[in-house]
Amino acid sequence: MDALKLLVDEVRLTPILISDPPLLNVQGVHQPYTPRLVVEVITRGGVSGLGETYGDGVYLDLARPLADALPGHSVTDVNALFALAASTDPALTVVAEGVDAGGLRGVRTADKLRLSVVSAFETACLDALGKTLGLPVHALLGGKVRDTVEYSAYLFHRWAAHPGAGPTDDWGAALDPAGIVAQARRFDRLHGFRSFKLKGGVFEPEREIAAIRALAEAFPGRPLRLDPNGAWSVETSLAVARELKDVLEYLEDPTSGTAAMAEVAARTDVPLATNMCVTTFEEVPEAFAKEAVRIVLCDHHYWGGLHRTRELAALCRTYGVGLSMHSNTHLGISLAAMTQVAATLPGLHHACDTHYPWQTEDVVTTRPVFRAGRLTVSDAPGLGVELDRPALAALHRRWLDDDGTLRDRDDTAAMHAADPGWSPRTW
Numbered sequence: 001m002d003a004l005k006l007l008v009d010e011v012r013l014t015p016i017l018i019s020d021p022p023l024l025n026v027q028g029v030h031q032p033y034t035p036r037l038v039v040e041v042i043t044r045g046g047v048s049g050l051g052e053t054y055g056d057g058v059y060l061d062l063a064r065p066l067a068d069a070l071p072g073h074s075v076t077d078v079n080a081l082f083a084l085a086a087s088t089d090p091a092l093t094v095v096a097e098g099v100d101a102g103g104l105r106g107v108r109t110a111d112k113l114r115l116s117v118v119s120a121f122e123t124a125c126l127d128a129l130g131k132t133l134g135l136p137v138h139a140l141l142g143g144k145v146r147d148t149v150e151y152s153a154y155l156f157h158r159w160a161a162h163p164g165a166g167p168t169d170d171w172g173a174a175l176d177p178a179g180i181v182a183q184a185r186r187f188d189r190l191h192g193f194r195s196f197k198l199k200g201g202v203f204e205p206e207r208e209i210a211a212i213r214a215l216a217e218a219f220p221g222r223p224l225r226l227d228p229n230g231a232w233s234v235e236t237s238l239a240v241a242r243e244l245k246d247v248l249e250y251l252e253d254p255t256s257g258t259a260a261m262a263e264v265a266a267r268t269d270v271p272l273a274t275n276m277c278v279t280t281f282e283e284v285p286e287a288f289a290k291e292a293v294r295i296v297l298c299d300h301h302y303w304g305g306l307h308r309t310r311e312l313a314a315l316c317r318t319y320g321v322g323l324s325m326h327s328n329t330h331l332g333i334s335l336a337a338m339t340q341v342a343a344t345l346p347g348l349h350h351a352c353d354t355h356y357p358w359q360t361e362d363v364v365t366t367r368p369v370f371r372a373g374r375l376t377v378s379d380a381p382g383l384g385v386e387l388d389r390p391a392l393a394a395l396h397r398r399w400l401d402d403d404g405t406l407r408d409r410d411d412t413a414a415m416h417a418a419d420p421g422w423s424p425r426t427w
């Protein structure tokens with residue numbers, strides 16, 4: 001193997017806007033179109049590797065200088081990406097810290113944003129390396145321990161249509177327990193998902209408890225999760241846990257922050273999971289010491305890539321904490337990366353989240369097919385996906401044509417289109 005062929009020759013960044021249904025969450029409603037960034041790394045050997053991450057302006061500001069700095073580095077050198085990203089980071093001082101409006105991903109820090117950018121570059125480098133060597137990405141991570149990866153259905157309260165213009169679909173509204181059960185039945189029929197996660201924090205807890213109860217009745221014995229993204233007080237969380245203790249696989253981020261999660265955890269037997277209070281390695285020691293969570297949702301976008309996802313998995317294994325996987329709105333490149341890394345994690349005992357079934361547009365040539373809620377782990381070189389260049393160009397054109405309103409995801413702003421006085425609620 002000629003090592004020179006593994007040097008990065010060019011990096012292409014393509015911001016896109018993809019259609020998204022009017023899914024409701026504690027922060028508001030999904031915009032009709034949401035930004036994603038496609039990262040393409042081309043080696044001197046002429047091989048192209050793909051990665052995907054958040055596409056809002058703050059991510060683009062971090063991605064552009066990293067893309068400029070990467071040529072000349074080897075796609076084998078993924079550990080060096082972190083230092084390279086830090087050294088080329090122009091935005092550190094201007095990133096506002098606080099709660100991320102769109103992503104519901106816990107406290108927002110410049111570091112987390114940078115890791116999410118690095119993750120797409122790491123994935124692209126591993127894809128290029130795998131394609132060059134004729135090996136799947138899972139082989140570069142030490143090999144798969146399973147041939148299929150299980151995903152769960154991601155249920156949302158939702159409107160039938162976006163207010164004003166926007167993409168449409170035939171799912172209809174789901175605003176009550178019957179609507180959620182109908183949605184679950186359709187997911188079950190279409191994709192065979194065994195477990196169901198309901199996005200909560202939208203309506204008063206009683207209505208969401210009723211939706212979970214209705215699911216338990218419609219699908220006896222199936223794993224059920226409820227995730228209000230930290231919208232409840234400690235007492236409300238405990239009341240919900242009491243009501244649903246016999247049917248929940250886990251309760252995800254019922255309340256905000258490690259201290260409050262630890263208080264809930266100490267007073268209920270329902271396992272608590274998180275993708276909000278443990279989102280960085282720095283947050284792990286306190287959360288594990290306080291036994292605030294029994295399950296951490298990994299996410300290669302948050303944690304800085306596929307290798308770091310494996311590091312998180314090792315930590316969880318060490319401390320007897322379970323592992324699941326989080327998902328935000330994403331396309332087929334990220335789904336392939338999620339599946340490749342999930343295939344290598346021995347301690348992954350919960351079905352992974354994925355928004356993918358809600359996404360009708362993609363930049364890969366072949367849509368992955370869920371069978372019995374599972375994806376087969378690809379053994380093709382790299383991630384096993386190919387870029388659909390005309391689709392990428394069309395979605396990029398949409399991004400170019402946008403006047404800037406949709407280029408930064410803001411679920412609260414999207415909600416204001418329907419209800420100008422709306423503000424996020426807590427119970």
Ligand SMILES: O=C([O-])C(=O)C[C@H](O)[C@@H](O)C(=O)[O-]
Pocket residue numbers: 023024025102103104105199227229275326327328329353
């Ligand atoms: O906590 C979670 O599972 C998420 O934040 C997933 C997504 O961000 C979801 O809630 C959304 O996009 O509305």
Ligand SMILES: [Mg+2]
Pocket residue numbers: 227229252253274275276326
């Ligand atoms: Mg969550």
